[in-house]
Amino acid sequence: MPLAMLLRIDASSTAMTASEGVQALRAVATTPLRLGPDEGGRDKEGGGKVDTGTITKPKPKTKRPSLYRVLLLNDDYTPMEFVVLVLQDVFNKSRDEAMRIMLHVHNQGVGECGIYPFEVAETKVTRVMDTARKNQHPLQCVMEKQ
Numbered sequence: 001m002p003l004a005m006l007l008r009i010d011a012s013s014t015a016m017t018a019s020e021g022v023q024a025l026r027a028v029a030t031t032p033l034r035l036g037p038d039e040g041g042r043d044k045e046g047g048g049k050v051d052t053g054t055i056t057k058p059k060p061k062t063k064r065p066s067l068y069r070v071l072l073l074n075d076d077y078t079p080m081e082f083v084v085l086v087l088q089d090v091f092n093k094s095r096d097e098a099m100r101i102m103l104h105v106h107n108q109g110v111g112e113c114g115i116y117p118f119e120v121a122e123t124k125v126t127r128v129m130d131t132a133r134k135n136q137h138p139l140q141c142v143m144e145k146q
């Protein structure tokens with residue numbers, strides 16, 4: 001409530017009784033001060049926070065995305081050259097790195113092609129599975145949460 005209204009000191013004011021005056025002064029004394037940003041938004045005693053009426057931007061909360069490992073599985077039928085080409089094309093590996101990963105999968109049964117955020121990993125798995133199916137190879141590709 002504006003001070004002028006509480007104290008009835010505006011043009012349309014009428015006489016105030018003593019108890020009205022005391023009430024008005026109490027209201028002024030108990031109304032929180034609206035402090036500006038340079039006053040730290042704290043009351044004069046340096047106590048708790050006071051509503052400054054200032055709208056501030058909420059702090060942007062950034063979350064790092066969960067990561068997923070994309071794995072190739074070995075089988076007895078998919079040609080080695082096909083696996084190497086998939087690793088170069090889908091996972092952007094060099095010829096040497098693609099060969100290394102393919103041989104690792106061939107010998108160990110499973111191997112990592114890369115680690116990506118969920119949607120990137122999902123897209124890569126889909127691309128591998130789609131090209132394998134189109135070429136009638138049983139190659140399997142899966143993703144697992146890191």
Ligand code: TYC
Nearest residue numbers: 072073074075078080105106
């Ligand atoms: N084991 C396959 C072969 O001997 C080659 C192969 C490698 C297949 C890796 C799948 O993910 C794979 N032709």
